Amino acid sequence: xxxxxxxxxxxxxxxxxxxxxxxxxxxxxxxxxxxxxxxxxxxxxxxxxxxxxxxxxxxxxxxxxxxxxxxxxxxxxxxxxxxxxxxxxxxxxxxxxxxxxxxxxxxxxxxxxxxxxxxxxxxxxxxxxxxxxxx
Amino acid sequence: xxxxxxxxxxxxxxxxxxxxxxxxxxxxxxxxxxxxxxxxxxxxxxxxxxxxxxxxxxxxxxxxxxxxxxxxxxxxxxxxxxxxxxxxxxxxxxxxxxxxxxxxxxxxxxxxxxxxxxxxxxxxxxxxxxxxxxxxxxxxxxxxxxxxxxxxxxxxxxxxxxxxxxxxxxxxxxxxxxxxxxxxxxxxxxxxxxxxxxxxxxxxxxxxxxxxxxxxxxxxxxxxxxxxxxxxxxxxxxxxxxxxxxxxxxxxxxxxxxxxxxxxxxxxxxxxxxxxxxxxxxxxxxxxxxxxxxxxxxxxxxxxxxxxxxxxxxxxxxxxxxxxxxxxxxxxxxxxxxxxxxxxxxxxxxxxxxxxxxxxxxxxxxxxxxxxxxxxxxxxx
Numbered sequence: 339x340x341x342x343x344x345x346x347x348x349x350x351x352x353x354x355x356x357x358x359x360x361x362x363x364x365x366x367x368x369x370x371x372x373x374x375x376x377x378x379x380x381x382x383x384x385x386x387x388x389x390x391x392x393x394x395x396x397x398x399x400x401x402x403x404x405x406x407x408x409x410x411x412x413x414x415x416x417x418x419x420x421x422x423x424x425x426x427x428x429x430x431x432x433x434x435x436x437x438x439x440x441x442x443x444x445x446x447x448x449x450x451x452x453x454x455x456x457x458x459x460x461x462x463x464x465x466x467x468x469x470x471x472x473x
Numbered sequence: 474x475x476x477x478x479x480x481x482x483x484x485x486x487x488x489x490x491x492x493x494x495x496x497x498x499x500x501x502x503x504x505x506x507x508x509x510x511x512x513x514x515x516x517x518x519x520x521x522x523x524x525x526x527x528x529x530x531x532x533x534x535x536x537x538x539x540x541x542x543x544x545x546x547x548x549x550x551x552x553x554x555x556x557x558x559x560x561x562x563x564x565x566x567x568x569x570x571x572x573x574x575x576x577x578x579x580x581x582x583x584x585x586x587x588x589x590x591x592x593x594x595x596x597x598x599x600x601x602x603x604x605x606x607x608x609x610x611x612x613x614x615x616x617x618x619x620x621x622x623x624x625x626x627x628x629x630x631x632x633x634x635x636x637x638x639x640x641x642x643x644x645x646x647x648x649x650x651x652x653x654x655x656x657x658x659x660x661x662x663x664x665x666x667x668x669x670x671x672x673x674x675x676x677x678x679x680x681x682x683x684x685x686x687x688x689x690x691x692x693x694x695x696x697x698x699x700x701x702x703x704x705x706x707x708x709x710x711x712x713x714x715x716x717x718x719x720x721x722x723x724x725x726x727x728x729x730x731x732x733x734x735x736x737x738x739x740x741x742x743x744x745x746x747x748x749x750x751x752x753x754x755x756x757x758x759x760x761x762x763x764x765x766x767x768x769x770x771x772x773x774x775x776x777x778x779x780x781x782x783x784x785x786x787x788x789x790x791x792x793x794x795x796x797x798x799x800x801x802x803x804x805x806x807x808x809x810x811x812x813x814x815x816x817x818x819x820x821x822x823x824x825x826x827x828x829x830x831x832x833x834x835x836x837x838x839x840x841x842x843x844x845x846x847x848x849x850x851x852x853x854x
Contacts, residue, residue, distance in 0.1 A: 360829075360842050361826040361829065361846050362849055364850045365843050372839055393835045395830075
């Protein structure tokens with residue numbers, strides 16, 4: 339088994355679907371989207387492949403050290419939403435192909451007009467501990 | 474095995490060990506060890522005297538640990554052969570544990586963890602699961618908390634207000650994992666109420682019972698929030714409501730009002746309305762006035778604005794909202810609601826969407842997004 343981080347950025351889908359903010363969908367479309375996300379996670383829990391996942395608040399702050407004894411420097415929040423991370427999930431699957439398959443399913447969540455939003459999902463393998471047996 | 478009976482015994486047994494000469498941290502560890510053994514062995518062969526069993530096993534664990542510590546330090550101890558405690562002091566001990574675990578020197582998160590373990594008798598693993606952190610993290614939080622109160626005298630009364638705040642925090646956490654924290658908070662508050670006879674403890678207990686009564690109606694099966702006005706009141710737990718109202722009335726009759734009684738009175742007025750339309754908003758506003766007077770809390774003022782909107786119309790509600798800091802949590806959601814009631818769906822939809830972006834939980838974000846979507850999808854005039 340190998341763990342992967344799936345990052346949702348809410349970007350990259352076809353414009354007519356992706357550029358409609360959720361509050362412009364019909365209530366039924368909102369519900370269908372939410373139900374899809376829940377069912378997707380429940381399916382992976384059922385197969386023993388779901389590890390964890392959280393939705394994130396859209397606004398965040400950048401922070402960096404500013405020298406000893408000084409408060410950290412902060413910046414933002416930024417209006418730029420192109421690189422917004424909307425949430426993340428960790429899955430634990432047998433193969434890389436399975437990770438892609440699962441991410442592909444998630445990207446098909448229905449959006450405005452019931453069409454799949456086809457957003458990009460970033461799939462990042464975890465760096466694992468070195469194996470005990472190496473030969 | 475009755476898990477809550479077992480957990481009722483935990484603070485009592487800690488009290489016994491402390492009176493026999495163990496310090497709190499060591500006593501608490503020993504009882505936790507005994508508890509883990511009880512969970513393992515009682516299902517196969519429950520003891521006739523659970524309390525006696527726990528005291529014996531916990532005391533042995535304490536002695537084992539103390540001896541190991543002693544031989545490590547290479548010196549003698551005199552812990553054996555302590556007298557059996559006298560009767561009638563278990564209640565005092567348990568009460569003192571509440572004070573110790575909610576000691577003002579602790580952060581709220583530490584006080585919550587320590588209370589759930591030493592007073593509630595939950596295992597570290599259960600507490601960790603309930604708060605969605607790794608067990609090692611929770612174990613560390615608890616041992617740091619125990620070090621922080623190591624020098625606190627066990628025989629002095631503490632501050633009841635901090636105890637109530639800790640129990641309130643536990644109740645509000647809801648439930649996840651295999652521990653129902655809301656039910657656990659009610660059990661601990663009920664136990665505290667039986668020991669103190671304090672009006673505010675009763676007020677908090679009533680508040681918890683009245684809110685817990687609505688739990689089944691508060692969300693749909695797929696996790697959606699259902700606002701108070703839309704809840705199926707037939708699904709409210711009338712037994713809990715009756716108990717909550719009784720507890721509250723007895724407390725109010727003693728005429729020593731506090732913030733928890735005022736909050737419970739508001740919850741009782743909601744519970745009393747057979748339909749949302751029958752809600753006595755005028756009286757609710759009066760209770761919010763009391764609450765604001767007692768606490769000065771901006772959150773109470775925000776909730777008051779909602780009640781004013783119901784009692785005197787949306788315009789009055791918006792006026793009540795006008796003086797409040799827009800950065801308050803849920804301020805935007807309240808503004809959206811009042812603007813919709815005021816007949817301005819365009820502003821309301823914009824504010825709902827804005828509130829959704831700031832929502833502190835996924836369930837609230839979904840709810841607010843759906844409100845915006847509902848208004849945006851309405852047929853244009």
